[in-house]
Amino acid sequence: MHNVEYTGKKVLVLGLARSGAAAARLLQKLGAEVTVNDQKDLREDPLAAELQALGINVIGGGHPEGIVHPGLALVVKNPGIPYKAAPVRQALTLGIPVVTEVELAYEVAKAPVIGITGSNGKTTTTTLVGKMLEAADLHPVVAGNIGLALSEVAETVTADQWLVAELSSFQLMGTQAFRPKIGALLNLYSAHLDYHGTMEEYRDAKFRLFANQTEGDTAVLNWDQEEVRLAAQTTQARLVWFSTSEVLEEGVFVQDGHIHAILNGKNLPLLPVSEVGLAGVHNLQNVLAAAAICLAAGAPAEAVVEVARTFRGVEHRTEYVATKSGVDFYNDSKATNAAAATQAITAFPSVVLIAGGLDRGMDFHELVPVFEKHVKHVVAIGQAADRFLHVANLAGKTAEKTDSLEAAVRLAAERAEVGDTVLLSPACASWDMFGSFEERGSMFKKAVHTL
Numbered sequence: 001m002h003n004v005e006y007t008g009k010k011v012l013v014l015g016l017a018r019s020g021a022a023a024a025r026l027l028q029k030l031g032a033e034v035t036v037n038d039q040k041d042l043r044e045d046p047l048a049a050e051l052q053a054l055g056i057n058v059i060g061g062g063h064p065e066g067i068v069h070p071g072l073a074l075v076v077k078n079p080g081i082p083y084k085a086a087p088v089r090q091a092l093t094l095g096i097p098v099v100t101e102v103e104l105a106y107e108v109a110k111a112p113v114i115g116i117t118g119s120n121g122k123t124t125t126t127t128l129v130g131k132m133l134e135a136a137d138l139h140p141v142v143a144g145n146i147g148l149a150l151s152e153v154a155e156t157v158t159a160d161q162w163l164v165a166e167l168s169s170f171q172l173m174g175t176q177a178f179r180p181k182i183g184a185l186l187n188l189y190s191a192h193l194d195y196h197g198t199m200e201e202y203r204d205a206k207f208r209l210f211a212n213q214t215e216g217d218t219a220v221l222n223w224d225q226e227e228v229r230l231a232a233q234t235t236q237a238r239l240v241w242f243s244t245s246e247v248l249e250e251g252v253f254v255q256d257g258h259i260h261a262i263l264n265g266k267n268l269p270l271l272p273v274s275e276v277g278l279a280g281v282h283n284l285q286n287v288l289a290a291a292a293i294c295l296a297a298g299a300p301a302e303a304v305v306e307v308a309r310t311f312r313g314v315e316h317r318t319e320y321v322a323t324k325s326g327v328d329f330y331n332d333s334k335a336t337n338a339a340a341a342t343q344a345i346t347a348f349p350s351v352v353l354i355a356g357g358l359d360r361g362m363d364f365h366e367l368v369p370v371f372e373k374h375v376k377h378v379v380a381i382g383q384a385a386d387r388f389l390h391v392a393n394l395a396g397k398t399a400e401k402t403d404s405l406e407a408a409v410r411l412a413a414e415r416a417e418v419g420d421t422v423l424l425s426p427a428c429a430s431w432d433m434f435g436s437f438e439e440r441g442s443m444f445k446k447a448v449h450t451l
Contacts, residue, residue, distance in 0.1 A: 006030040007030070010035070011032045011033070011034050011075070011076065012035050012037060012072055012075045012091075013027070013035070013036045013076045014075060014077040014081055015078025015080070016036055016042065016058075019079070019100075019149040019151065022101065022151035022152040023076045023104055024056050025051070025054065025151070026105075026108065026152075026154060027076070028054060028055070034057065037059045037067050039061070039062055041060050042059075042061070045060070068096070070094055070096075072091070072094075074099065075091045075096055075097070076099055076101055077098055078100075079100050079170035079171045079173075083173075099175065100171045102144070102150055102174065102178060103175045104151055106150075106177070106178045106179070108151075108154040109153075109155075111157035113181055113182075114129060114162055114164045114183075114184070115167050115178075115180035116186070117167045117185055117209055118206070119189040120186070120343065121186045122167075123314050123317060124286045124313070125186060126142060127142070128290035128308075129142075129164050129290045129294055133303075135307050136299035136300055138161075138297065138299060139161040140161065140163075142166075143166075144165035144171070146166040150165055162297060167209065169205035173205040182217065182218045182219075182220065183209040183210050183218070183219050183220070184209075184219075184221070185210075185219075185231050186228075187285070203230075210235035215236055215238065217238070219231065220240045221240070222241075222243075223242065224243050224285075240292045241292075242289050244288065251263075251292060252270075254284070254288075258271070258273065259271055259308075261292070261295055263295055263296070270301060270305050271305045277309055277310055277311045277312050279347060280343060283313075290307075314334075315441065316333040318330055318343075321444070321448045322448050327413065328422070329422045331441045331444050331445055331448075332425035333430070334441070335425040335426060336428060336429045341370075341427035346370060346374055348374060348423065350374070350376050350420045351375045352375075352378075352412045352422045353412075354378075354380075354381065354405070355378060355380060356385045356388050356427075357384055357426045357430055357431075360428070360429070362427075364427060365394075367395075368395045371394075372397075375392070375397055377398050379399070379400060379401070379402060379415070381404070381408050381433070383432040384428050384432075386401070405424075405444060405447060409444060410447075422448075424440075424441070426440070
């Protein structure tokens with residue numbers, strides 16, 4: 001608990017959604033006078049009705065004049081709202097702190113925080129950490145970008161638990177005092193540049209995770225990426241590295257096909273790489289990162305090894321769905337950028353790929369060599385469909401586009417032959433056609449099962 005006093009203070013929550021509602025409820029419990037404001041019309045919104053029943057002021061249908069005023073103590077904004085949005089700009093001009101609900105939850109929670117970020121692998125690593133700490137009887141509560149909003153659990157986690165938080169760059173940009181006991185940066189690839197503008201700004205948002213850490217805290221970093229190594233210069237924390245390619249003096253690494261951890265001078269041989277339950281080099285990195293985090297949190301090696309062996313993956317992340325007429329179907333709906341899609345595609349020798357979604361202006365040229373080697377045929381969907389037809393053309397592959405995911409699944413199944421894999425790995429966000437990547441993945445699975 002970091003003792004911030006909210007009684008009688010006026011706070012504006014921008015953006016309803018689940019995290020906004022959780023922040024509003026928490027602030028009201030802490031005695032604040034809360035107003036929630038959203039651009040969308042909230043007259044039929046059940047969340048809005050629920051908050052109004054609690055006596056919280058909810059204003060929808062735009063940002064009215066005077067919604068941001070000098071009397072506000074704080075603005076808590078939805079992570080997706082850009083800093084160039086008018087009410088955010090107004091607040092910053094008036095010198096009002098603008099944070100995301102991560103900061104609020106941190107101020108209230110009594111438990112030490114493990115913060116996990118990166119362009120890819122966050123959900124898998126966060127889930128692994130939760131399971132490893134559970135196996136170690138360390139009572140983790142997993143929240144953030146995964147499952148529950150942090151503000152939903154902030155009041156109930158106790159000092160003898162760990163609050164394990166999956167954090168996006170959007171969430172981290174809105175932090176000020178936030179200081180995780182253990183912070184982990186898995187990797188950095190070009191992503192969300194429509195929001196951040198430049199790679200440097202995106203990187204700096206990720207590095208916020210370590211800004212307030214002191215010598216008593218731990219930073220877990222990917223040794224294999226130059227970009228990530230730079231984070232070491234931004235923090236006072238003890239550094240624990242992980243690597244799939246180099247033997248480290250301190251950290252978690254692979255040597256002669258075996259995972260080792262050297263921490264505080266102790267060498268712990270963990271398990272052979274061949275026994276790890278998750279397939280692919282990217283998942284091996286996730287396992288190494290999770291092991292480093294959990295060993296730093298005091299979990300015994302046995303708990304780490306048990307979960308590394310038995311954990312088989314996260315829904316919507318290269319998730320096996322079914323085999324029909326000798327063709328395997330995999331759901332990788334969570335791949336919302338080219339780097340994530342590359343990891344899934346390269347896991348299979350012959351892929352009929354379903355790709356496309358929200359068009360953020362990316363050209364996807366980096367996928368050309370991946371398509372050349374692994375993709376047999378492309379079925380493109382969504383706003384960005386033509387971009388994928390272009391990439392397929394450059395790679396010398398056949399491609400077609402269709403206007404629905406169900407039609408795409410039927411087409412892909414027709415084009416696939418025995419031994420092929422039909423893979424949904426969109427490389428794009430879902431918001432052009434779906435409410436979320438989960439909805440997109442669930443629809444894919446349903447369409448596969450009705451083939």
